[in-house]
Amino acid sequence: MSAHAPLSPEDVGLLIAACQNQRVFPARTDLIREGDRPGPGFVIMQGWACRYKLLPEGTRQITAFLMPGDTCDLHASVSDAMEHSIATLTAARIALVPRGILQNLLETRPAITRAYQWNQMVNEDTLRAWIVSMGRRNSVQRVAHLMCELYVRARNVRMTEGDRFELPLTQTVIGDALGLTPIHVNRVLRKLRISGVMTLDQGALVITDISNLAAVAGFDDNYLHGRIALASPGRRAMGR
């Protein structure tokens, strides 16, 4: 959250204190299911998770990827039933934040409130960007755009090493996020690999031509307010 707004050491301390209660979940475990009463808020400390929704025909649509540093449903629950489910994708260490604790911080700590609102806004922008992808981009652009997004987010939380980062998503999972079949995702990944743009292999993404990847994706430089380093790939070029 400190990437979103300057937080005093005291604020950071309070947030860390709120995340004391942590648990480790195995891969593919539902943290909460659609229809459940909302439980505690979650903060991903380690590993990957996602929000998803199951359709009557049995298909799945993922609506968000959650990586370390991401929060979900921290704000006091307003409805009495979850609209979607949340599950781990990998083994994950997750903090359970009791309802009310954040509410309390939001009422007493203006800086945390600001950072949290920022966080909310960025999440909304991400949802809208996904809609744009699903509506107006073909499969190659869609995959490329998702990878750009995940790369920028991973970099924001210092999970990248140069143009590489751990991305343990199966092709089925990517398909469930982009509205594609795993078979087609496979062909798209091959296309991107052959054209020398990026390689997703062994649970790691290697971006071999970042400016080309961003170009293919039609990736908005300002998206998530973390710029892709286009001009000089080596330089650290993060947005505020």
Added chain:
Amino acid sequence: MSAHAPLSPEDVGLLIAACQNQRVFPARTDLIREGDRPGPGFVIMQGWACRYKLLPEGTRQITAFLMPGDTCDLHASVSDAMEHSIATLTAARIALVPRGILQNLLETRPAITRAYQWNQMVNEDTLRAWIVSMGRRNSVQRVAHLMCELYVRARNVRMTEGDRFELPLTQTVIGDALGLTPIHVNRVLRKLRISGVMTLDQGALVITDISNLAAVAGFDDNYLHGRIALASPGRRAMGR
């Protein structure tokens, strides 16, 4: 907003006061464009508007429809450039809420804060539902689902008369929202008309078989927390 949480007459008065500055915009007018500094907050008083994003190829993706009672960007601006544009679809009367006024209300009026958080949550759920539609529903289901959503929302603000309401969206606009060509939207609408489910004509939607429409759409009864009246169409059956 009072549909979201109980507001005292005083709170309602404060909100009405915040919406004093109103302007009428012609159809197809940008209220704010992508890249602009965020301006005042908007509250739609009359008419229809949308959020949209233009792609490099010139295509457009609408990410939300805004109808009377809807608000946008009321919360204090956190970023310095709009991620998307907002435009009227019809002539519209819109309240311009100065930045800071709502911020002030949120800090002093707990009930308004609650209603606003509710509002935010519902908006997010809507965005996620759109992603699900775009990813996992075919064109007929997509159109049907959108119409269900708009029907429930219109009913929430008392804009329906029985199973009919004014819906001045062109087929191009519907296509831009659902990621379809206007030509295909036309064929889908014909299909729905012939099968006796609904008719969109003359800027008005008539739902002839609501339970069938909801079934085709795979419409979640709990979506937007305003139930579709399935069992007895005449009954008033709104969520809390």
Added chain:
DNA sequence: CGCGTTTTTGAAGCCCCTCAAGTGTAGTGG
């Protein structure tokens, strides 16, 4: 009445899906 926009219909093609099968890899238990 005339013009621009919207709606409607037809024909052809492509993108992505479905069905099918084979390969590679990790984990399990004999």
Added chain:
DNA sequence: CCACTACACTTGAGGGGCTTCAAAAACGCG
């Protein structure tokens, strides 16, 4: 050490949903 299973990845062939291109009819508005 090797069967055996489960799962992810890979590749091929055929089909269908939606797009593109094209053009006519209907509508709305000055």
